[in-house]
Amino acid sequence: xxxxxxxxxxxxxxxxxxxxxxxxxxxxxxxxxxxxxxxxxxxxxxxxxxxxxxxxxxxxxxxxxxxxxxxxxxxxxxxxxxxxxxxxxxxxxxxxxxxxxxxxxxxxxxxxxxxxxxxxxxxxxx
Amino acid sequence: xxxxxxxxxxxxxxxxxxxxxxxxxxxxxxxxxxxxxxxxxxxxxxxxxxxxxxxxxxxxxxxxxxxxxxxxxxxxxxxxxxxxxxxxxxxxxxxxxxxxxxxxxxxxxxxxxxxxxxxxxxxxxxxxxxxxxxxxxxxxxxxxxxxxxxxxxxxxxxxxxxxxxxxxxxxxxxxxxxxxxxxxxxxxxxxxxxxxxxxxxxxxxxxxxxxxxxxxxxxxxxxxxxxxxxxxxxxxxxxxxxxxxxxxxxxxxxxxxxxxxxxxxxxxxxxxxxxxxxxxxxxxxxxxxxxxxxxxxxxxxxxxxxxxxxxxxxxxxxxxxxxxxxxxxxxxxxxxxxxxxxxxxxxxxxxxxxxxxxxxxxxxxxxxxxxxxxxxxxxxxxxxxxxxxxxxxxxxxxxxxxx
Numbered sequence: 001x002x003x004x005x006x007x008x009x010x011x012x013x014x015x016x017x018x019x020x021x022x023x024x025x026x027x028x029x030x031x032x033x034x035x036x037x038x039x040x041x042x043x044x045x046x047x048x049x050x051x052x053x054x055x056x057x058x059x060x061x062x063x064x065x066x067x068x069x070x071x072x073x074x075x076x077x078x079x080x081x082x083x084x085x086x087x088x089x090x091x092x093x094x095x096x097x098x099x100x101x102x103x104x105x106x107x108x109x110x111x112x113x114x115x116x117x118x119x120x121x122x123x124x125x126x
Numbered sequence: 127x128x129x130x131x132x133x134x135x136x137x138x139x140x141x142x143x144x145x146x147x148x149x150x151x152x153x154x155x156x157x158x159x160x161x162x163x164x165x166x167x168x169x170x171x172x173x174x175x176x177x178x179x180x181x182x183x184x185x186x187x188x189x190x191x192x193x194x195x196x197x198x199x200x201x202x203x204x205x206x207x208x209x210x211x212x213x214x215x216x217x218x219x220x221x222x223x224x225x226x227x228x229x230x231x232x233x234x235x236x237x238x239x240x241x242x243x244x245x246x247x248x249x250x251x252x253x254x255x256x257x258x259x260x261x262x263x264x265x266x267x268x269x270x271x272x273x274x275x276x277x278x279x280x281x282x283x284x285x286x287x288x289x290x291x292x293x294x295x296x297x298x299x300x301x302x303x304x305x306x307x308x309x310x311x312x313x314x315x316x317x318x319x320x321x322x323x324x325x326x327x328x329x330x331x332x333x334x335x336x337x338x339x340x341x342x343x344x345x346x347x348x349x350x351x352x353x354x355x356x357x358x359x360x361x362x363x364x365x366x367x368x369x370x371x372x373x374x375x376x377x378x379x380x381x382x383x384x385x386x387x388x389x390x391x392x393x394x395x396x397x398x399x400x401x402x403x404x405x406x407x408x409x410x411x412x413x414x415x416x417x418x419x420x421x422x423x424x425x426x427x428x429x430x431x432x433x434x435x436x437x438x439x440x441x442x443x444x445x446x447x448x449x450x451x452x453x454x455x456x457x458x459x460x461x462x463x464x465x466x467x468x469x470x471x472x473x474x475x476x477x478x479x480x481x482x483x484x485x486x487x488x489x490x491x492x493x494x495x496x497x498x499x500x501x502x503x504x505x506x507x508x509x510x511x512x513x514x515x516x517x518x519x520x521x522x523x524x525x526x527x528x529x
Contacts, residue, residue, distance in 0.1 A: 013127050013128065014127050015127070033127055037127075038165075038176075038177060038180075038387065039182045039481075041459065041481040041488075042459060061127065064181050064391065064480055065132050065176075065480075067129070067132075067459070068130070069128045070127060
């Protein structure tokens with residue numbers, strides 16, 4: 001069974017968004033998604049300074065058997081990417097909600113259609 | 127995320143479309159895989175384990191310790207009779223009549239036009255008995271072709287797909303693991319004429335009936351991983367018992383259950399072709415760089431001889447494309463079907479690609495124009511979803527075990 005931390009919000013595309021602190025929120029993919037991908041071997045993340053838009057692709061994750069578009073769950077400016085994941089993409093598998101976070105966004109628009117942990121768990125199970 | 131999956135093998139061209147396919151078949155070990163938490167995948171009409179945990183860890187286990195595979199989807203066909211060898215010499219491109227009992231050969235079955243129908247391992251179990259092992263996706267095609275080609279031969283072709291489960295133990299620790307299960311090999315004659323009494327007498331590409339952990343099995347020293355290892359053909363009702371015995375015997379040596387995902391990266395590193403990727407009806411064995419399997423000097427005629435003669439000349443004098451290895455300079459992974467380019471022109475196509483756990487970089491096999499096929503050819507790139515990524519041309523295989 002995969003974890004879905006209560007304090008996060010989730011997109012139907014299996015990204016998570018942390019609570020906004022000082023205008024900045026963190027984005028990653030869920031444990032469910034990481035398990036489905038298998039071992040992640042390459043992470044192409046959006047560039048720092050670029051703008052990401054909720055619901056649009058902003059990068060990709062490659063595993064042994066698949067390549068996945070990464071969707072941003074939020075609109076804003078990318079202020080930091082996780083260089084540890086760029087250097088060691090397996091962090092996405094081993095710690096998807098912690099050391100395997102992907103990028104941080106200065107939020108300009110709060111998304112309204114994200115799921116709660118319970119709603120996401122139901123979505124992922126379906 | 128939206129995910130594009132790259133399957134381990136496509137259906138054979140002769141298979142019905144997925145929408146028309148019947149429900150996937152399950153092996154005798156299905157419940158066991160699920161109890162181990164395997165991620166299952168549809169593979170050539172079978173529901174097979176893709177991986178149990180991390181496919182990279184499974185890959186590394188086979189390279190350094192040992193891995194246990196369920197390969198029960200493979201298609202077994204038995205050929206018996208006084209002219210069994212003569213039939214196989216006519217139906218296949220190899221010289222199977224010359225194969226000694228207890229030995230195995232890698233070979234192919236071709237159409238009259240030389241196109242490859244499948245690649246096969248053939249075991250000679252006795253003077254008048256052979257076991258032909260076909261790829262799951264092609265088993266029916268091979269069975270039909272052998273049956274059709276058997277007309278006029280004093281030999282019988284039997285569909286034994288349901289008669290066997292197939293377990294493979296692969297990796298450097300596999301001989302020790304098997305030996306601890308008191309294997310008994312039926313006495314037979316090795317090269318020097320001495321009876322084979324134990325596992326050490328069973329050399330690479332040998333296979334003989336015997337028992338492992340008391341279970342009757344055809345014990346074969348073959349595999350598809352580039353490592354030493356064994357394939358054990360057993361009755362399906364014994365599969366769970368043997369799996370559990372092997373698991374217990376391999377625990378201290380670090381044996382882990384392994385899925386088809388790592389089997390694909392293991393065979394790719396070892397430079398072994400996969401039907402539907404490097405091999406197809408559009409290619410002859412010579413086009414695939416495997417002309418050595420075609421034995422023109424064997425006794426009697428065989429299906430495809432004339433076309434294969436021409437294919438051999440063409441491959442020698444004016445090869446259209448050549449199968450090469452590619453190693454990434456970056457980290458983006460080439461996939462089957464991606465274009466290989468040089469100077470902005472398409473010069474070839476990737477047939478298999480994956481991140482290589484052993485090399486730590488993405489690798490691929492690709493057919494490229496002969497002018498770009500030499501190792502070290504500069505300026506070769508792979509078009510990865512619109513981005514031209516630099517690749518080094520290398521000789522195959524990528525990985526060879528130390529013996």
